[in-house]
Amino acid sequence: MEKKTILIAEDQPDSRQLLEDILERFQPYGVSIHSAADGKEALNKARQVHPDLILLDVMMPGMSGYEVCEQVREDPDLKDTYIIMVSAKIQPEDRRQAAMVGADEYVTKPYDMALIIERVQSVLGVNLI
Numbered sequence: 001m002e003k004k005t006i007l008i009a010e011d012q013p014d015s016r017q018l019l020e021d022i023l024e025r026f027q028p029y030g031v032s033i034h035s036a037a038d039g040k041e042a043l044n045k046a047r048q049v050h051p052d053l054i055l056l057d058v059m060m061p062g063m064s065g066y067e068v069c070e071q072v073r074e075d076p077d078l079k080d081t082y083i084i085m086v087s088a089k090i091q092p093e094d095r096r097q098a099a100m101v102g103a104d105e106y107v108t109k110p111y112d113m114a115l116i117i118e119r120v121q122s123v124l125g126v127n128l129i
Contacts, residue, residue: 004124007051008035009042009068010086011060015109019055022116029126039063043071046078053123055116056103058087058094066101073102082123086111 006023010016016035023033034049036042039060046054046068054072058065065085072078085103087094098106107115121127 002030004031004053004126005049005051006031006033006120006124007042007046007049007054008033009039009045009054009060009065010035010057011037012057013037015057015111018111019116022111022113023120025117025128026120026124026126029128031124031126039065039068042068046072046081047075050077051081053082053084053120056083056085058085058089058098066097069098069101069103084119084123 008019036045056065083103084105085098086107088109095106
């Protein structure tokens, strides 16, 4: 089984922990989970672990999720990484901005656990039994 990697980029500790709790059920299926608390850390960690999927918060200190997404798309080693942007921002222009910087999907908070699990299963090709 090919090992898959997820990077969670979320500056709010409670939200980051919630995503980690939701995604830990994938670990027995060979999925490793890494976390970052701000945009710069997310970009550095992405360059280290080459994730298959990034769950990327839009509003983070130092470097926004939009900026991280743009830089990931410009990096030849990361450009094919699947990116799901997550945000409390629900306006259509926020979704358009995410699409313009190269995000594959845009999910709003509060997190829908079933939706997150379904999207991760689909993106990584890992089916929970």
